[in-house]
Amino acid sequence: MTFEELGLREEVLKSLKELGFEAPTPIQEQAIPHLMKDDCDFVGLAQTGTGKTAAFGLPLINSINTKSNRPQGLIICPTRELCLQITRDLEIFAKYVKCPVVSVYGGADIRRQMTQIKKGASIIVATPGRLLDLIKRKAIQLSEVQNVVLDEADEMLNMGFKEDIDDILETTPKSKNVWLFSATMPKDVARIAKTYMTEPLEVSIGHKNQTNENIEHIYYVVKDRDRYEAVKRLIDFHPKIYGLIFCRTKHETGTVAEKLAREGYNAEPLHGDLTQPMRDRVMARFRSKELQILVATDVAARGIDVDDITHVINYNLPDDNENYTHRSGRTARAGKTGQSLVLITPKEGFKIKSIEKQMRTEFSQGQIPNAEEICEIQLMKLIQNTININVKEKDIEKFMPQILASFETMDKTEIIKKFVSAEFNRFIEYYDRAGDLNQRAKQDSGRERGERKDKGQRARDEGKTRFFLSAGRRDGLNPGALLRVVCDAAGIKSDVIGRIDIMTSYAFFDVDEAHTERILKNVNGTEFEGTKLSVEVTNTQNGGGKGSRGGDRGSGGRRSGGGFRRSGGSNFRSKRSKGNRDRGRGGSERRSGDRNGGSGRRSGSDRSRHRGR
Numbered sequence: 001m002t003f004e005e006l007g008l009r010e011e012v013l014k015s016l017k018e019l020g021f022e023a024p025t026p027i028q029e030q031a032i033p034h035l036m037k038d039d040c041d042f043v044g045l046a047q048t049g050t051g052k053t054a055a056f057g058l059p060l061i062n063s064i065n066t067k068s069n070r071p072q073g074l075i076i077c078p079t080r081e082l083c084l085q086i087t088r089d090l091e092i093f094a095k096y097v098k099c100p101v102v103s104v105y106g107g108a109d110i111r112r113q114m115t116q117i118k119k120g121a122s123i124i125v126a127t128p129g130r131l132l133d134l135i136k137r138k139a140i141q142l143s144e145v146q147n148v149v150l151d152e153a154d155e156m157l158n159m160g161f162k163e164d165i166d167d168i169l170e171t172t173p174k175s176k177n178v179w180l181f182s183a184t185m186p187k188d189v190a191r192i193a194k195t196y197m198t199e200p201l202e203v204s205i206g207h208k209n210q211t212n213e214n215i216e217h218i219y220y221v222v223k224d225r226d227r228y229e230a231v232k233r234l235i236d237f238h239p240k241i242y243g244l245i246f247c248r249t250k251h252e253t254g255t256v257a258e259k260l261a262r263e264g265y266n267a268e269p270l271h272g273d274l275t276q277p278m279r280d281r282v283m284a285r286f287r288s289k290e291l292q293i294l295v296a297t298d299v300a301a302r303g304i305d306v307d308d309i310t311h312v313i314n315y316n317l318p319d320d321n322e323n324y325t326h327r328s329g330r331t332a333r334a335g336k337t338g339q340s341l342v343l344i345t346p347k348e349g350f351k352i353k354s355i356e357k358q359m360r361t362e363f364s365q366g367q368i369p370n371a372e373e374i375c376e377i378q379l380m381k382l383i384q385n386t387i388n389i390n391v392k393e394k395d396i397e398k399f400m401p402q403i404l405a406s407f408e409t410m411d412k413t414e415i416i417k418k419f420v421s422a423e424f425n426r427f428i429e430y431y432d433r434a435g436d437l438n439q440r441a442k443q444d445s446g447r448e449r450g451e452r453k454d455k456g457q458r459a460r461d462e463g464k465t466r467f468f469l470s471a472g473r474r475d476g477l478n479p480g481a482l483l484r485v486v487c488d489a490a491g492i493k494s495d496v497i498g499r500i501d502i503m504t505s506y507a508f509f510d511v512d513e514a515h516t517e518r519i520l521k522n523v524n525g526t527e528f529e530g531t532k533l534s535v536e537v538t539n540t541q542n543g544g545g546k547g548s549r550g551g552d553r554g555s556g557g558r559r560s561g562g563g564f565r566r567s568g569g570s571n572f573r574s575k576r577s578k579g580n581r582d583r584g585r586g587g588s589e590r591r592s593g594d595r596n597g598g599s600g601r602r603s604g605s606d607r608s609r610h611r612g613r
């Protein structure tokens with residue numbers, strides 16, 4: 001099928017030709033003819049990367065009455081980043097149509113946005129809160145709105161925009177069409193379809209909840225305390241990585257990014273505590289590939305639409321499987337391949353099974369590379385860099401007689417060994433002390449066998465304290481929100497939090513017992529969406545006493561004190577920083593087509609691919 005056959009107007013076809021879009025993608029092929037009808041509610045289950053922006057953008061532009069400058073289309077999406085991305089795309093599609101597109105989002109001057117709307121806005125791309133604010137201020141004339149698009153609806157609901165979306169859909173004209181796009185179809189999204197749409201056409205690209213098949217999913221089993229070390233090895237093993245590391249909280253994101261940067265990796269954080277200009281700066285650096293590794297929270301990374309991301313690293317798994325879909329979907333965009341790497345502890349094997357089941361995809365188990373493998377990769381990278389180095393003949397010429405005289409007594413092999421060692425010894429020394437980080441997954445946990453232990457007892461068995469929290473689902477709490485609130489208030493990492501159970505009006509969570517006092521002291525009185533929270537150690541585990549350890553834990557279970565540091569590492573790190581900064585500047589080095597796409601990272605042939613660096 002061609003775009004011409006879809007019935008789009010000439011001006012739109014002209015810009016598509018300029019863009020080099022030759023044929024519609026599957027979602028476009030199915031959505032566009034339907035969305036060009038008058039009455040056309042629509043549900044599209046599609047990931048980013050499938051061409052869904054054009055799937056709704058082209059018919060929207062096509063339907064614009066160019067004689068009016070009032071809003072006729074509203075596009076609502078979860079983040080400012082996505083808002084700007086959609087606006088950019090639509091402006092390109094509408095290059096030859098009089099169709100001003102205005103983006104409005106929180107954290108920016110509302111009066112400027114009001115002025116822009118006043119000047120004329122056929123399409124408004126908005127985040128829910130800001131749009132509602134503008135509607136309440138009567139800054140947007142809604143009477144001509146024909147189509148309302150909800151993009152990444154599942155994510156907007158995850159982020160707590162449920163009421164805002166309801167308000168927007170209630171306020172806009174009854175006659176409007178609603179076009180909903182979502183990567184997954186949880187209950188809340190289905191409810192919107194049921195409430196606000198009439199017999200929508202439902203198009204699913206692939207199975208519901210399925211992810212892109214070009215993504216290879218690999219999990220690694222490590223101790224909780226070795227997560228950071230494991231991430232470093234994965235990065236060292238993939239020197240050309242252009243990647244996103246996902247953490248569960250702002251605190252963890254900041255800590256991981258800071259540690260990586262301190263150790264010379266080209267990494268920066270992206271999370272909600274950064275100011276907008278800071279976020280823009282980080283994103284601009286990441287987009288231009290000046291920045292190699294972005295460490296982000298789920299919320300901050302929404303809408304990141306960057307092609308060529310080679311790896312997504314899950315520092316730990318998100319609580320919602322849907323979030324894993326979003327995370328992994330940041331790689332393998334527009335037909336490319338990529339890897340989503342997940343670190344789990346031995347007890348988390350069931351989480352992988354659950355994602356596999358829900359996403360209808362398979363994970364393979366990977367092995368965190370050992371010292372020898374990483375040293376080989378890094379050594380070959382050093383050799384390749386040396387081969388490729390640009391010799392400044394004029395500058396070095398005058399020193400050559402002296403240099404040659406110094407090496408007079410050595411043969412070629414000896415000289416090469418000396419130069420390589422000068423650069424490489426510190427790396428070898430660092431990894432010399434590095435052990436094997438791989439653990440075995442628990443094959444048949446009590447949970448999988450369907451055994452049901454008293455939850456408090458189980459928490460104690462695992463060396464955790466079980467807490468009661470005074471907010472629940474009814475207050476808008478979900479596992480992600482609980483993690484954010486508790487970790488940010490107590491200043492702890494999310495990986496010390498274990499099981500989370502959200503009930504209607506309260507919740508329970510397990511935390512490594514070492515943090516019990518900290519939680520009691522800092523979380524009590526914290527606000528969550530206007531409600532003051534209280535926490536207490538639950539009665540259900542009083543039998544064993546909070547934090548008391550049963551004798552059946554054998555070796556005493558793991559503690560995640562966070563104090564794991566390799567004492568000899570600092571020397572290596574500080575020296576290495578410079579080398580890595582240099583690596584960071586070499587944009588081209590990270591841009592090559594080698595996407596480390598092979599499955600095994602341990603075979604010789606796979607490793608040899610890295611030699612081209």
Ligand code: AMP
Pocket residue numbers: 020021022023024025028047048049050051052053054305334
């Ligand atoms: P999206 O899913 O909207 O984020 O689109 C993913 C990427 O595919 C973007 O870079 C689009 O510009 C590109 N794209 C969308 N539709 C087409 C098409 N029909 N042909 C070629 N590229 C496309």
